[in-house]
Amino acid sequence: MDTKVSQITVKELREMIGEVVEEKLRAVFHDREDEFELKDDLIHLLENQQAEVDAGERGEALEDVTSRLGLN
Numbered sequence: 689m690d691t692k693v694s695q696i697t698v699k700e701l702r703e704m705i706g707e708v709v710e711e712k713l714r715a716v717f718h719d720r721e722d723e724f725e726l727k728d729d730l731i732h733l734l735e736n737q738q739a740e741v742d743a744g745e746r747g748e749a750l751e752d753v754t755s756r757l758g759l760n
Contacts, residue, residue, distance in 0.1 A: 694759075698750055 693701065740746035754760045 701750070 737746060751760075
């Protein structure tokens with residue numbers, strides 16, 4: 689795909705990033721080729737990180753990052 693980031697919506701970018709993260713997690717954490725299972729500790733860590741993002745304690749809005757980098 690030769691589409692530039694400036695040519696896609698924020699929703700499309702988020703979906704693309706989500707797919708890449710999921711693909712990487714599968715590559716790193718799968719136990720068998722046909723089964724994907726996350727350990728309880730990792731699930732807990734990811735749930736805590738998501739709660740921090742939802743509460744605004746972690747992460748940075750895409751709009752803020754693009755503005756700071758002069759990409760808007």
